Amino acid sequence: MADTWKALAAEKKNRQKEAIPQQWLIDVPGDEVLDVTGVPEACGLLSELEVEITN
Structure with missing residues (x-):
């Protein structure tokens, strides 16, 4: 039984990962980075308005 749910969970996790555009x-x-508050500005994915809303 344990193998069944683990396999199903792994499959769902993989499908979820594949559904997100690269x-x-x-x-x-x-792990050494303790402050990630600058990520929204640095990632380059958000517009200025989106960064402002996020902050």
Whole structure:
């Protein structure tokens, strides 16, 4: 039974990952980065208005 739900969960996670367009993905900062508040400005995906709303 455990293998069944694990396989199903892995399949769903993979499908979810494939559904996100590549250009929407950003690099995840390493564990040493403690402050990620600058990511919205730095990622380049958001317009100025979207960054303003996010902040």
